[in-house]
Amino acid sequence: MELQTLQNIASNERARQKSVRIYCCTSTGCRAAAALEIIETLEGAIHQRHLQDQVEVVGVGCMGFCGRGPLVQVDPDNLLYQEVVPDQAASIIAALQGGEAQPQRGNVHHPFFTRQMPVVREYSGKIDPERIEEYIAVGGYQSLYRTIYEMTPAQVVEEISRSGLRGRGGGGYPTGLKWATVAKMPGGQKYVICNGDEGDPGAFMDRSILESDPHLVLEGMAIAGYAVGANHGYIYVRAEYPLAIDRLQKGIQQAKRYGLLGSQIFDSPFDFKIDIRIGAGAFVCGEETALIHSIEGGRGNPVPRPPYPAERGLYQCPTLINNVETLANITAIIRNGAAWYAGIGTETSKGTKIFALTGKICNNGLIEVPMGITLREIVEEMGGGVPGGEVKAIQTGGPSGGCIPKTLLDTPVDYDSLRQVGSIMGSGGMVVMDQSTSMVEIAQFYMDFCREETCGKCVPCRTGTVQLYALLTKLLERQATPADLAQLEALCAMVRDTSLCGLGQTAPNPVLSTLKYFREEYEALLVEPQYHPHPPGAANQPVSALGSVPDSMLEGA
Amino acid sequence: MAATVVPTASPSQAAKPDLRFKRLDITMKRHQYRPDALIEVLHVAQEVFGFLEAEVLAYVAHGLKLPPSKVYGVATFYHLFSLKPLGVHSCVVCMGTACYVKGSSQILEGLQAELAIQSGETTADGQVSLTVARCLGACGIAPAVVLDGEVLGKLDPVAAIARVQALQQQAQS
Amino acid sequence: MAVRTLKIDDRELAVEAGTSILEAAQEAGIPIPRLCHLEGVTPVGACRLCLVEIEGLNKLLPACVTEVGEGMVIHTQTAKLQEYRRMTVELIFAEGNHICAICVANGDCELQDVAIQVGMDHSRFPYQFPDRGIDLSHPLFAIDHNRCILCTRCVRVCDEIEGAHVWDVAQRGPDCYIVSGLNQPWGEVEACTSCGKCVDACPTGAIFKKGSTTGEKHADTAKLEFLSTAREKHQWTR
Numbered sequence: 023m024e025l026q027t028l029q030n031i032a033s034n035e036r037a038r039q040k041s042v043r044i045y046c047c048t049s050t051g052c053r054a055a056a057a058l059e060i061i062e063t064l065e066g067a068i069h070q071r072h073l074q075d076q077v078e079v080v081g082v083g084c085m086g087f088c089g090r091g092p093l094v095q096v097d098p099d100n101l102l103y104q105e106v107v108p109d110q111a112a113s114i115i116a117a118l119q120g121g122e123a124q125p126q127r128g129n130v131h132h133p134f135f136t137r138q139m140p141v142v143r144e145y146s147g148k149i150d151p152e153r154i155e156e157y158i159a160v161g162g163y164q165s166l167y168r169t170i171y172e173m174t175p176a177q178v179v180e181e182i183s184r185s186g187l188r189g190r191g192g193g194g195y196p197t198g199l200k201w202a203t204v205a206k207m208p209g210g211q212k213y214v215i216c217n218g219d220e221g222d223p224g225a226f227m228d229r230s231i232l233e234s235d236p237h238l239v240l241e242g243m244a245i246a247g248y249a250v251g252a253n254h255g256y257i258y259v260r261a262e263y264p265l266a267i268d269r270l271q272k273g274i275q276q277a278k279r280y281g282l283l284g285s286q287i288f289d290s291p292f293d294f295k296i297d298i299r300i301g302a303g304a305f306v307c308g309e310e311t312a313l314i315h316s317i318e319g320g321r322g323n324p325v326p327r328p329p330y331p332a333e334r335g336l337y338q339c340p341t342l343i344n345n346v347e348t349l350a351n352i353t354a355i356i357r358n359g360a361a362w363y364a365g366i367g368t369e370t371s372k373g374t375k376i377f378a379l380t381g382k383i384c385n386n387g388l389i390e391v392p393m394g395i396t397l398r399e400i401v402e403e404m405g406g407g408v409p410g411g412e413v414k415a416i417q418t419g420g421p422s423g424g425c426i427p428k429t430l431l432d433t434p435v436d437y438d439s440l441r442q443v444g445s446i447m448g449s450g451g452m453v454v455m456d457q458s459t460s461m462v463e464i465a466q467f468y469m470d471f472c473r474e475e476t477c478g479k480c481v482p483c484r485t486g487t488v489q490l491y492a493l494l495t496k497l498l499e500r501q502a503t504p505a506d507l508a509q510l511e512a513l514c515a516m517v518r519d520t521s522l523c524g525l526g527q528t529a530p531n532p533v534l535s536t537l538k539y540f541r542e543e544y545e546a547l548l549v550e551p552q553y554h555p556h557p558p559g560a561a562n563q564p565v566s567a568l569g570s571v572p573d574s575m576l577e578g579a
Numbered sequence: 580m581a582a583t584v585v586p587t588a589s590p591s592q593a594a595k596p597d598l599r600f601k602r603l604d605i606t607m608k609r610h611q612y613r614p615d616a617l618i619e620v621l622h623v624a625q626e627v628f629g630f631l632e633a634e635v636l637a638y639v640a641h642g643l644k645l646p647p648s649k650v651y652g653v654a655t656f657y658h659l660f661s662l663k664p665l666g667v668h669s670c671v672v673c674m675g676t677a678c679y680v681k682g683s684s685q686i687l688e689g690l691q692a693e694l695a696i697q698s699g700e701t702t703a704d705g706q707v708s709l710t711v712a713r714c715l716g717a718c719g720i721a722p723a724v725v726l727d728g729e730v731l732g733k734l735d736p737v738a739a740i741a742r743v744q745a746l747q748q749q750a751q752s
Numbered sequence: 753m754a755v756r757t758l759k760i761d762d763r764e765l766a767v768e769a770g771t772s773i774l775e776a777a778q779e780a781g782i783p784i785p786r787l788c789h790l791e792g793v794t795p796v797g798a799c800r801l802c803l804v805e806i807e808g809l810n811k812l813l814p815a816c817v818t819e820v821g822e823g824m825v826i827h828t829q830t831a832k833l834q835e836y837r838r839m840t841v842e843l844i845f846a847e848g849n850h851i852c853a854i855c856v857a858n859g860d861c862e863l864q865d866v867a868i869q870v871g872m873d874h875s876r877f878p879y880q881f882p883d884r885g886i887d888l889s890h891p892l893f894a895i896d897h898n899r900c901i902l903c904t905r906c907v908r909v910c911d912e913i914e915g916a917h918v919w920d921v922a923q924r925g926p927d928c929y930i931v932s933g934l935n936q937p938w939g940e941v942e943a944c945t946s947c948g949k950c951v952d953a954c955p956t957g958a959i960f961k962k963g964s965t966t967g968e969k970h971a972d973t974a975k976l977e978f979l980s981t982a983r984e985k986h987q988w989t990r
Contacts (some may be wrong), residue, residue, distance in 0.1 A: 520803055
């Protein structure tokens with residue numbers, strides 16, 4: 023395919039599109055509330071009123087305001103209807119001809135929308151994710167063409183480096199540096215992996231990107247492949263996201279048909295194919311070495327790094343692993359330039375970040391905001407605060423993150439500031455908690471999660487999380503003494519410092535951060551130690567494990 | 580037990596050809612019998628057989644030329660693979676943070692009491708399997724429950740129990 | 753041969769490039785505790801006992817899989833490391849049922865040795881007393897899962913040296929256990945050659961010869977190193 027062909031597809035598609043487009047969200051959340059029925063009703067109403075030539079209904083990806091779904095938006099009038107029920111949907115069509123629309127009108131001038139800065143989500147909720155033509159019509163795959171014909175691989179890497187993009191999966195490792203490492207490895211087989219194993223509870227940014235704009239990620243992967251010299255990509259998606267998998271499969275097929283993936287892309291010597299790998303329910307597979315083992319068909323056990331996957335990864339070949347959101351940023355950087363991207367955000371954290379704002383909050387949903395915005399702006403202005411209550415804490419970063427108290431709401435959201443207050447950016451989950459939430463219970467909830475999700479390979483993570491969970495349970499059962507609290511802290515430090523992979527190293531974070539800011543809640547649960555000559559819980563008594571070790575051996579040690 | 584787990588060399592040698600094994604063969608062939616296709620093949624096996632019985636695991640191990648212990652290790656590592664038969668209906672309660680904060684543990688407790696089973700178990704009549712999910716990514720409509728693949732959002736214990744009861748009655752009638 | 757010079761516990765050393773910190777320390781006679789490491793099979797870095805501090809790095813690194821670097825300054829016995837090692841051993845003891853007094857490996861047990869080495873006389877964590885079962889189906893050997901510390905030495909020895917791959921790890925997290933075949937009794941696994949290498953590889957009394965009683969197990973771990981050197985370097989010396 024040539025550039026002209028691509029542009030022809032785009033102009034044909036634009037010509038095909040009707041003047042009035044009614045967007046209806048068909049992502050997982052809205053589907054659960056009868057979005058598909060609403061589409062049917064809307065289409066029925068259009069036919070009834072003989073408006074087929076001017077109006078079309080488009081099933082689109084996520085519009086972000088998931089808490090008020092299903093959402094219907096009328097373009098170009100920019101009318102938003104929320105919490106639409108199928109019975110009322112027909113009146114939206116009637117309203118086009120001067121009637122009265124029954125569904126509740128959403129306020130598109132609310133800070134929830136106006137404070138956002140859509141870069142990755144620019145076309146989420148505006149194009150049909152199941153039709154590649156709509157993606158091409160808004161400029162899709164032109165960045166890939168540009169990189170192949172106007173840039174050398176080294177220039178692409180340089181562009182990404184200069185943009186200041188950092189990994190969106192949690193660690194915040196500079197993306198350009200990662201690309202440069204893989205690109206500099208000697209030639210031969212290399213791979214690109216897109217990590218879509220979004221396991222953090224409370225996070226659904228990656229699901230939304232894959233469901234709303236799958237080609238954005240596919241194009242980003244192809245550009246990455248060109249830059250680092252890989253001709254094969256894998257995209258690893260959780261099995262819990264069937265709709266995302268379905269749309270990716272369709273996307274790959276359509277892109278292959280147009281020659282935008284596969285052999286000789288745009289008639290150039292560059293080949294790039296993408297395979298989907300479906301996870302099978304293991305949080306630890308979000309860790310890159312575990313993910314590689316899982317793609318290779320094994321148990322998702324992490325291995326010590328170095329060697330990093332950039333040197334020796336999938337099938338022992340140099341491998342670039344990036345998160346979905348990271349790869350979704352690539353086309354925008356190529357299109358608008360590194361300088362433009364580096365102009366967004368703060369000194370050390372560039373660009374925008376998508377957050378899943380959930381929990382006890384009025385407006386919950388997905389938001390894309392520039393780095394450096396404060397938590398207060400997100401929670402109070404955009405989120406509208408806690409319904410009938412007050413914010414107590416905000417949890418970011420899932421089981422690897424921490425709870426930030428309301429006194430620190432003015433913290434800017436960037437990698438380094440969040441780390442300073444004892445949490446992490448993570449993949450972008452942001453769960454708001456109010457006064458009814460017990461922080462010790464939250465810590466226990468996350469420890470339960472880690473205890474169930476540890477792979478079991480290394481000792482501190484396998485048994486340390488079990489003991490930490492037991493200590494937290496003891497606290498909540500009001501059986502713990504100050505000595506137990508001290509032991510809890512000591513064990514947290516040990517698990518953090520000695521575990522093999524990120525899962526174990528960050529597992530104590532929810533405990534440590536709640537201990538830091540809500541220590542009084544822990545202390546309120548403590549009891550004074552009671553000494554019995556024959557304590558009832560004999561199991562808790564230290565038993566000399568070594569039994570009959572000869573004294574000579576003890577002396578020798 | 581040992582007799583049942585020895586892999587049947589090929590479907591042609593088996594007493595009667597089982598179409599389900601045929602599907603496994605097709606899947607393995609499509610992946611060129613590569614050992615790294617194990618998880619892909621197990622996904623298909625679980626879909627075709629409903630759960631991964633020893634015979635199926637042995638068949639896959641033989642087909643992909645993998646040690647049986649490795650196949651067993653992989654099959655038991657991942658949550659989604661079940662080595663026990665599942666119920667006719669599946670009920671998955673999301674226990675992600677957003678759902679938890681909004682009371683999904685009460686929903687789970689309610690369902691456990693109603694069905695008289697713990698999560699991870701199947702009712703005695705083999706009708707309903709109750710499991711928990713770590714996060715369905717449907718946090719916008721928390722708390723969420725998935726009944727037979729259909730995501731239901733903004734539930735409370737009463738509503739959730741009512742939906743499950745409806746399923747059970749459907750099964751009886 | 754490229755040489756790297758480094759410092760371990762204030763001792764200047766020069767070793768071949770590509771050597772692990774553990775091997776370098778061993779050459780210099782500096783003891784670093786370890787349990788999952790076994791000469792002759794691939795290191796996995798799972799027991800976390802051999803973690804060391806390297807100046808300029810804020811992460812502790814496992815000596816068994818970390819290669820020496822030029823000018824590295826390594827500490828193996830800091831107060832923090834000693835405390836963490838002790839806790840690690842306590843966690844292992846609390847996780848299984850390790851009662852030395854009635855164990856076949858009493859007196860010849862690496863877990864026991866390490867406990868003594870790190871000064872662990874009791875566990876501050878509550879014992880979990882799991883009920884993990886014993887498999888006595890093999891005619892020559894037996895496995896007592898209660899004494900297993902999941903070091904996976906048996907898995908690696910059986911796979912890499914014997915090539916039988918009888919063993920693997922099943923389940924995950926705290927539910928992990930060493931599985932033979934398709935979760936079959938060991939004696940019914942056809943792949944097992946009854947070579948006994950797993951018995952020698954096992955650091956505790958988990959895998960043992962049938963008929964041994966308390967303190968009668970003597971594992972020949974050096975045999976496994978001998979086999980792998982013989983194969984790879986064609987040197988038949990012990």
